[in-house]
Amino acid sequence: MEAIRNRNEQRARANYFVHSYGCKQNVADCERIRGILELLGFKQGTSTEKSDIIIYNTCGVRRTATDRVLGNIGALKKLKIKNPELIIGVCGCMVEQEGVADYLARRFPFVDLIFGTNLIHHLPRFLYEVSFGARKIRETKLDDGIVEGLPISREAGVVGLVPITYGCDNFCSYCVVPYVRGRERSREPEVILNEIRDLVAQGYKEITLLGQNVNSYGKGLACKVNFAELLAKIDSLPGRFRVRFLTSHPKDCSKELIDTIAGSEKICKQIHLPVQSGSDDVLRLMNRGYTREQYLDLVRYLKEKIPGVSLGSDIIVGFPGEGEREFLQTLSLVKEIKFNLLFTFVYSPRKGTRAADMPDATPKEEKKAWLGRLLKEQELISDEQNAKQCGKVKVVLPERFTETAGKSVLLGKCGNGFLVEFEGERGLIGEFVEVKIVGATRRSLVGERMTK
Numbered sequence: 001m002e003a004i005r006n007r008n009e010q011r012a013r014a015n016y017f018v019h020s021y022g023c024k025q026n027v028a029d030c031e032r033i034r035g036i037l038e039l040l041g042f043k044q045g046t047s048t049e050k051s052d053i054i055i056y057n058t059c060g061v062r063r064t065a066t067d068r069v070l071g072n073i074g075a076l077k078k079l080k081i082k083n084p085e086l087i088i089g090v091c092g093c094m095v096e097q098e099g100v101a102d103y104l105a106r107r108f109p110f111v112d113l114i115f116g117t118n119l120i121h122h123l124p125r126f127l128y129e130v131s132f133g134a135r136k137i138r139e140t141k142l143d144d145g146i147v148e149g150l151p152i153s154r155e156a157g158v159v160g161l162v163p164i165t166y167g168c169d170n171f172c173s174y175c176v177v178p179y180v181r182g183r184e185r186s187r188e189p190e191v192i193l194n195e196i197r198d199l200v201a202q203g204y205k206e207i208t209l210l211g212q213n214v215n216s217y218g219k220g221l222a223c224k225v226n227f228a229e230l231l232a233k234i235d236s237l238p239g240r241f242r243v244r245f246l247t248s249h250p251k252d253c254s255k256e257l258i259d260t261i262a263g264s265e266k267i268c269k270q271i272h273l274p275v276q277s278g279s280d281d282v283l284r285l286m287n288r289g290y291t292r293e294q295y296l297d298l299v300r301y302l303k304e305k306i307p308g309v310s311l312g313s314d315i316i317v318g319f320p321g322e323g324e325r326e327f328l329q330t331l332s333l334v335k336e337i338k339f340n341l342l343f344t345f346v347y348s349p350r351k352g353t354r355a356a357d358m359p360d361a362t363p364k365e366e367k368k369a370w371l372g373r374l375l376k377e378q379e380l381i382s383d384e385q386n387a388k389q390c391g392k393v394k395v396v397l398p399e400r401f402t403e404t405a406g407k408s409v410l411l412g413k414c415g416n417g418f419l420v421e422f423e424g425e426r427g428l429i430g431e432f433v434e435v436k437i438v439g440a441t442r443r444s445l446v447g448e449r450m451t452k
């Protein structure tokens, strides 16, 4: 570390550019990569052109995610030609996929560092070997441990990301995550609580707990603690802040957890509970571990115990074996539940997963048409749900500020996760503000500030 730091001190410029192409977990990993680079004497650069080390943290969950990053890595070649000292790194989930690290090394020989999701703590060594040993790094390893104590350079602001589990044990048949992030490991509750205490002391007002399946938190820990108990501990920490969490797996979402949320002060009344399909046959092929009826039961319990709860979900259309009949079952589930937020995807085969070997006769065009129908239905639902919020008073935590056409607009979320925009000054970022909802666009609710 010393050698890199000394070298950076002597250089006229030592900037980094780190970009996330993935989910919030991927963003949290970027915060650790930035933390390490800053410890090594690098400073945040404003663009790839003005940086001396560029790291792209990739996602492998769908083909669209991998295609996007491949194009962007290719575009870095000209920067490397202009500046041979530039270090280019590619890391993250895509790198851990079968055969991908080799493919990247062959297709982009100008990339210096290729490393997997669980090797971030080796970054100082990688950089030393690239800088002083003139060696290319290509390392992947589904290391099952957790390395604590890494420096974290967070995006300054309002919301702090706190991973609570890493990896995944569910092996949904379409999903690459267990193969690229390894087995599920939980962080010690005290480590999590201390991180949250620190964040609150630094002024963060919202904490997002992260894990592929937060509901199975605690498995394998020496001290017996489950997710509901962890939430209760977090809820009793002092200070005014909110807590959200991503992502919940329906098969592990217990009544105890729902009761804990219902009785808590700081846990947002919002849950992202991906259903993936409304057809029992497809759910079985997906290896999801619940039926349509069990999911509906869970939603009924949630709505009953947490009035006004905001429900989010993910749905995959065009899974192998899905036909018009199965798609209609998904559509009817969406109509019945009326999610507040829905992310929809066309199935994307991932090499090495079980679904990639399943026969899939449905043409792409038909799958896209299904996606269109689903989106249309959800737009109607979202409009209806948003309209229902009119007249309500919400406590909003502004995260962003824009000035357009002479108007100062703040954008933030209310407790149950709706995006709200309202007029106000920049200084309100990170303050809890009471806002009356007066209208809605498809993207967000529109409000007026109540308190001055």
Ligand code: 5AD
Pocket (backbone or CB within 6 Å): 061, 062, 174, 175, 176, 274, 276, 314, 315, 316, 345, 346, 347, 348, 349, 350
């Ligand atoms: N194809 C399409 N969508 C996928 N997802 C995960 N894997 C795939 C895949 N192979 C979706 C799921 C998941 C979300 C993060 O991405 O809906 O919940």
Ligand code: SF4
Pocket (backbone or CB within 6 Å): 021, 022, 023, 024, 025, 026, 058, 059, 060, 061, 093, 094, 176, 177, 180, 181
């Ligand atoms: Fe996140 Fe999954 Fe993409 Fe990895 S593959 S970045 S865990 S969404």
